[in-house]
Amino acid sequence: MKNETDSLRLENQLCFPLYAAARGVVRRYRPHLDALNLTYTQYIAMMVMWEERLCSVRELGKRLYLDSGTLTPVLKSLEQKGCVRRYRSPEDERVLLVELTENGRQLREACADIPYKVGCSFDLSAQDAQTLHRLLYQILGQFD
């Protein structure tokens, strides 16, 4: 039987373990990404670029649930590293297109084993991972 006291206990919140686990998992990626001179946000942005090759900032933001305030500096940094090109769409000058470069494409091979390595570092059964995946996307679906 829950009351106000229980509801404000840290361990009864969903937000807390969610937030802490997310940061912890990102921390596990860091050593692998450091070696490739990538931040985590740059990495997930590149994941979209590997799938799309050409993509507007807006589309990228929708996929990643991030706005231009976050993406603009991330994409500028990726451009400086030569992973993407950025240019205004000729059809609509408001739209900034981001395009994968050959350099960026090659980075994908270097990243190929990261998910496996990080995945192995977690003691989570395939069944549990799948359940977690499903529940997270169920939550994410409510942010559209």
Add this chain to the structure above:
Amino acid sequence: MKNETDSLRLENQLCFPLYAAARGVVRRYRPHLDALNLTYTQYIAMMVMWEERLCSVRELGKRLYLDSGTLTPVLKSLEQKGCVRRYRSPEDERVLLVELTENGRQLREACADIPYKVGCSFDLSAQDAQTLHRLLYQILGQFD
């Protein structure tokens, strides 16, 4: 049958929905916390204080999976608002003790309905919430 191509797809990662869902959930708290002039990090710090009343920065950090670089400014801000007091332990001057004030205690009542309100805004069955909770703590347990 998975290959490198699949493993680097955004939607096959666990890290991505975890991170995005965590931020989305925190965003749902924001309007409620804004009304009380609290940030999310201040809020979870207060949750520990409501449970402990007196707690070192180190213990707080262990509970929240945060270090002093994050906590120091958060706790200073909470002190300025009059929610906690901070003072060095007489037994060990290295240790900074954080103590709940009467003001801080009263804040708890004002926060009492936040978990319920936020919880209601998610379409997640009690069963699913419990499963998610279990899986997240299973992951968190690997960060100790």
Add this chain to the structure above:
DNA sequence: TATAATTTAATTGTGCTCAATTGAATCGAG
């Protein structure tokens, strides 16, 4: 067509996260 509304990305400012470093206090081995 003129202008009002909308869309898009960039910018700005505040706060969080984290790694690395610093400095003080304490502890432990000799």
Add this chain to the structure above:
DNA sequence: CTCGATTCAATTGAGCACAATTAAATTATA
């Protein structure tokens, strides 16, 4: 007791998250 190691919090610097604002381009409407 002394010196080196450890512990603890604070600080610093880099990068991310996000709300709010700005400016330009486009679209819709009167």
